[in-house]
Amino acid sequence: MKILFGMGLFFLLCSCAMMSHKTEKINGVSFVASRDTINNVHIKPILHIHANYAAIMPFGFIRELSHPEIVFNTERQWFGERKVGVKQYTESLKQHHVKVMVKPQIWVGRGAFTGGIKMTSEADWKVLEDSYTGFILTYAELAQELHVEIFCIGTELEGFIDNRPEYWKQLIVDIKKVYKGKLTYAANWNEYDRTPFWEYLDYIGIDAYFPVSDEKTPTVEACRNGWLNYKPDIKAFSETYKKPILFTEFGYRSVDFAGKEPWKSDRDMNVVNMEAQTNTMQVLFEEFWNEDWFAGGFLWKWFHNHKDAGGENDSRFTPQNKPVEDLVKAQYAN
Structure with a gap:
């Protein structure tokens, strides 16, 4: 009897241990910076769709693709784009x-597309590197201070990375000196497989704007067939590096041909669908x-003033006040 009890207790503990190691999916939203502070009114709609993560996105500005200096954290920027905004947004969400x-x-x-950033001289590359390091370490230090769970070291900067891979590897070393949480990089959908530093990060981050259908109104079947062109490679890539895939951005516009070139934000694409x-x-x-190898993702994009966002006449990315919001809510509830 004691032996049976002991065995039963052993299997119960093993079962509990296995359950406790099941990783919670990142059900995230990309929380758009605004001019204002946020409060419970702005956070309640996020909770309503069962999101458990939000991406907070401070901005730096470059005049043109060949200009080496990044301007950031200035009084001319919106509140949510600066350090003070990142702090207030993060503390409010964490509450x-x-x-x-x-x-x-x-x-x-x-x-202009950030992937095209490219300097015309070695001197300018050095200026850009110093400027970017200042930009990123400013927010890495703040992320550590705020006990942020994930820090993204860059977004869709393929030209910068292709031309200066050693700089990026050293940047990761420098970031790890000041930030102790999980790291990722947001690679464009057609960039991730040549990004040279995944082994030093915790997640393989992909902005998942893969073209999946040329149809005006993509059917479920067409989209599923479209993913066959990419999903096996994404899975294999995850297995090669033994790192989970994180969709640092994902989403589609409520517009005709939404699956054809999902990255497009052209204003002349305006037929609501x-x-x-x-x-x-x-x-x-x-x-x-x-999928076990998939960590989750951050929906693109979510505005703080929910009641005025999206809606039946909106052709943009946000799911707010559209039929797809119910789909997101149901998925995130799972």
Whole structure:
């Protein structure tokens, strides 16, 4: 009898141990910086969809793709784009048990793609490196002070990384001196497989704007077939590096051809199509959220003033006040 009791207790403890090691998915939103502080009114809609993480995104600005100096944390920026905003947003979210990824981003003049940043001289590369180091370490130190769970070291900077890989490896060393949490980098969907420093980070971060369908209103079947072009490679990549995949950004616009070039934010794409957004999002959830090698992701994007965001006439990325918001809520509740 004692032996049976002992064996039963052993298996019960083993079962509990296995359950305790099951990793909670990162069900995140990309929380857009605003002019204002945030409070419970702004956080309640995040809790309503069962999000457990928010990406806070301070900004640095570069005049043009070949300009080496980053301007950041100035009084001319919106509150949420500066240190004071990151601190207030993070502390407010954490009061509601929402975890945080701090994700500093660069904005290039006229909205030019950050992946094209490239200097024309060695001297300018050095200036850019020093400037970027100052930008990133400022927020890495703040992330440590605020006990932030994840820090993202950059977003879609493939040209900078391709040309200066050794700088980036040293930058990671420098970040780890001041920040002790988990690290990732937000690689563009067609960049991640050549990013040279995943072995030094905790998550393989991908901004998941993979083209999955050319249809005007992508069907679920078409999107699922579209993911066959990418999902096996993503899984294999995770296995090669023994690192989980994190979608540092994911989402689709509520617009015709939402799955064709999902990264596009062109204003002339304005024919609202809620079904296109819902179908593409449904398949992404179904294909990835149950995979052990997938850590979760951050929905692009979420505005603080929920009641005025999105809606039936909005063709942009946000799911707010659209049919897809219910889909997100149901997925995150799981």
